[in-house]
């Protein structure tokens with residue numbers, strides 16, 4: 001749907017298949033684990049078997065006796081890798097600096113030693129032979145218990161909270177107050193208020209107050225974390241091949257951790273086998289340090305079990321939510337306590353959750369508190385729209401339930417109350433131009449929503465059908481970016497960026513160049529440079545790759561065009577304003593015989609004795625205006641009331657993408673995120689035992705959606721142009737994951753007349769909601 | 783473990799391999815033959831990223847001991863195209879926008895090829911069930927199903 005008339009474009013806005021697609025269908029694309037360097041050592045990690053324990057001693061004698069085992073490295077050794085001899089791992093209180101656990105392990109699976117060996121199997125044997133003596137310490141796993149006074153501390157007090165991953169995704173305009181005074185497990189707390197919530201609740205015709213939970217989950221990338229680092233002692237050069245969404249972030253983290261000069265550090269972001277927020281810097285500083293210590297290349301590829309257990313999953317959340325509504329559907333007040341489990345190192349998105357959870361609707365009165373709580377679980381990282389799906393699950397169930405109790409149409413109620421351009425968020429900051437209204441409108445006009453009564457009528461005694469709706473969104477990340485575009489001698493164009501292409505962004509980049517230079521896609525090559533060869537670009541994260549780097553490239557193309565015009569104007573003795581770029585030539589408008597081919601132009605800027613300077617367009621942008629992207633998702637479910645099993649029958653995702661530069665890849669991202677939302681809604685969950693050991697550390701038990709589990713998804717693109725994105729584009733990647741879990745929960749409630757209070761909605765939780773197991777305490781409206 | 787010599791026929795060529803007999807087919811194909819198209823996503827048979835064809839049937843190569851594949855015809859993703867000409871399934875995956883990060887794709891394409899060998903005209907449901915052993919986290923599957931459908935229908 002085009003909601004505003006827009007200019008005619010020749011290239012952007014068209015469905016294009018990937019320009020470099022062949023590499024990925026023939027096995028030619030090189031991912032980090034594919035990299036082999038001569039003389040390379042293989043690294044395997046020794047993990048703590050305890051959720052919280054003091055490391056009394058680490059004895060590597062037996063491991064070192066194994067044929068092929070070269071070194072066993074522990075935290076105390078890292079001083080050898082740091083330029084000034086300092087050791088970041090000593091008493092580290094953020095995960096980034098804790099290359100290996102020092103003195104104590106704070107979650108099950110935390111790496112405590114690294115074994116380097118000539119072969120992976122020797123390294124594995126070495127791991128078995130390292131003898132670590134632990135003194136088990138009291139652990140805390142439960143979020144509520146962890147917040148109580150007198151709870152055991154999950155870890156020593158935190159001195160230096162690292163929010164870099166969260167900030168990689170969203171640019172937040174709030175201050176987080178960090179815990180001070182008496183040590184507690186609450187690592188940070190943020191608070192927003194508006195109006196008078198008591199007065200708001202007093203004028204409500206209905207108030208729903210519930211506690212909602214959502215599970216910790218893996219980002220689900222199929223490629224486990226992998227890093228290769230190659231330190232050359234003779235030259236002091238350090239090269240790192242990383243599976244990362246942000247090679248410059250890896251570079252900067254290694255630089256800060258090891259105090260390594262960036263002139264001697266090259267980070268190569270390989271093809272990435274999925275990240276979804278989970279692939280930032282995790283093991284890169286560790287592997288870099290190991291290579292420096294060993295004086296040889298080192299490769300570390302996590303096993304799937306290690307990746308699930310000890311990488312950086314998305315946090316669980318516990319949200320107490322009280323909301324009020326009047327009979328006419330208008331909202332009165334919201335009071336939210338949003339608690340994220342950070343695991344054992346801080347970095348959970350408390351501020352995001354509290355802010356986004358209370359900003360998408362016009363709440364006249366609000367009080368929102370976000371807490372980040374430490375427990376002895378693996379520390380969390382980002383995911384698509386970190387924290388948002390947890391918050392939307394809570395808010396959207398409350399909205400739905402209020403509408404149900406007042407006998408109002410839950411779709412109309414949303415449309416009546418959603419935030420509009422210029423409305424304040426909970427922080428007071430005003431929304432830039434947004435298309436939430438248009439998005440909800442499309443959703444509630446969709447047949448899946450319109451025909452929901454007919455769908456419900458398909459129900460039988462034991463198969464109850466329901467339709468659910470939920471909204472979600474993401475504010476969008478901001479980060480400066482630069483790019484370069486060069487005219488080749490044959491008149492084609494090469495461009496260099498520093499951002500990893502995961503989903504097809506290079507194709508969209510080429511479309512931008514084709515648009516601005518009026519040439520075809522096959523005349524364009526996009527190269528992803530490394531940190532030594534590419535101009536700076538931020539991460540492929542926060543839904544901002546195209547939003548920021550695309551803008552830089554567009555500026556670079558315009559710069560190149562202007563330079564071409566300058567040369568052509570001089571040669572053709574014409575005014576630059578009278579020139580046009582068409583059919584691979586710069587010509588004087590209206591007199592096509594006065595023209596200079598792009599190849600001719602290029603040779604005049606490069607040949608021996610050529611008179612003009614080489615044509616290199618550069619673009620550099622600062623991104624300051626966010627472009628929030630919203631989604632509304634619809635799902636039809638069938639609930640088996642005997643087994644509690646939920647089957648997904650139909651799914652539609654509506655999303656405002658501002659402008660779809662390549663609708664084919666936009667749909668792909670929307671559908672991928674939507675299916676992740678289905679996983680959140682029905683299947684994906686970290687399950688721990690009472691000792692803090694993960695019980696489902698494999699892909700059989702940690703169940704991600706397969707092709708057979710999910711229905712065809714209908715993608716509906718809304719285009720409300722953003723103020724600052726290229727051609728009006730908004731970030732696409734993140735909104736898509738934010739609403740599926742909530743929509744499924746609402747569909748289940750529609751089907752069975754009772755709400756699951758926790759997602760994923762496993763059969764047991766559904767039966768509990770139905771009252772057939774447990775105490776039936778989760779019936780609707782309780 | 784004492785190393786062994788054995789011969790693997792991969793993509794129509796015999797390769798003499800000298801390796802420990804407890805190495806998986808995936809490890810040998812990737813690390814010894816340097817055919818890195820097959821990926822390791824789990825090592826436990828649960829993701830399908832390591833899928834290769836052995837005598838035309840799909841196999842999760844992380845679960846097969848390399849010596850057990852001796853004497854059979856192994857096809858990896860590198861062996862699917864005919865020179866410069868992509869296999870129709872490879873081309874269909876490009877044309878339908880079925881590829882995002884690409885990590886699942888070699889296994890997914892080989893599973894799809896084998897699926898159509900067995901059932902040349904599958905329904906959409908049969909396609910979905912046929913590739914249920916191959917996890918993809920990026921695409922949501924629809925565009926993959928459509929690619930397979932287009933090859934089946936052609």
Ligand code: FES
Nearest residue numbers: 823825827830844
């Ligand atoms: S790597 Fe073999 S099935 Fe996952």
Ligand code: FES
Nearest residue numbers: 883886918919920
């Ligand atoms: S394309 Fe990324 S896992 Fe399938």
